[in-house]
C-alpha cells in the first residue's frame with residue numbers, strides 16, 4: 001500500500017502575512033490529516049517556509065528549479081540553493097511552465113535530473129491538453145512526457161520521484177476529471193513503468209491534479225492508482241487544503 005501525499009502548489013500567490021496565516025492554520029489541523037502533506041512555494045518565500053515548518057511533519061519545496069548548477073543564468077535558482085533552505089521537493093514540468101514559459105520535454109527532463117542531483121524529490125507533472133484528449137492521444141502525450149525523463153535518467157530514477165497526472169483542461173478550471181477518467185490514465189502510467197520495472201511501478205506515487213477540492217478528493221483518492229493530489233487553488237486556504245488532507 002502506497003502512502004498518499006497531498007502537495008500544494010501556491011503558484012504566484014501569497015505574502016509574508018498570508019503565508020504565516022496559512023501555515024499556522026495548516027499546522028493547527030495537521031493532527032487530522034490522513035495523508036502526507038507538502039507545500040510548494042514561490043522561491044522568495046522558501047526561507048520563511050523553512051523557518052515556519054522546520055521540525056514539523058509538513059514537507060516543502062519549490063515550484064520549479066534551474067537545470068543549471070551555477071553560473072551566468074540570471075534569475076535562476078539552483079538545486080543547491082533549494083537544498084540550502086532544506087527543501088525536499090521541486091515541481092518540474094508543470095503545464096504552466098510548459099505553456100507560458102516554453103519549457104519543452106527535454107527542459108523538464110533536465111530539471112528533473114537537477115532536482116535529483118541535489119537530493120530533492122521531483123514532482124514530475126504530465127498531462128494532456130483538451131484538444132489532445134479529444135483527439136484520443138492522451139496516452140501518447142503522457143508517454144512522450146515520461147519518456148523524455150526516462151531516457152535521460154533511467155527508469156529507476158522514478159523511484160525517487162513523484163509523478164503528478166494533471167490534465168491541462170482540469171487545472172484551475174473547476175472541471176475535474178472523473179475518478180474513472182483519472183484512474184484510467186494513472187493505471188496506464190503505472191503499467192507503462194511496470195513494463196520496464198515492476199518494483200518502481202509499485203513504489204512510485206502518482207498524484208492527480210486538476211480542481212481537486214474537499215468535495216471530490218475522497219472519491220479520487222479511493223481509486224487504486226491515485227496516491228493523492230497536487231493542489232492549486234484549494235491549497236491557498238488552510239480550511240480548504242486540510243479538507244483534502246483529511247481524504248484518502
Ligand code: PEP
Nearest residue numbers: 171172209210211232233
Ligand atoms: C495545479 O496548478 O497544479 C492545479 C492542480 O491547480 P488547481 O488545483 O487549481 O486546478
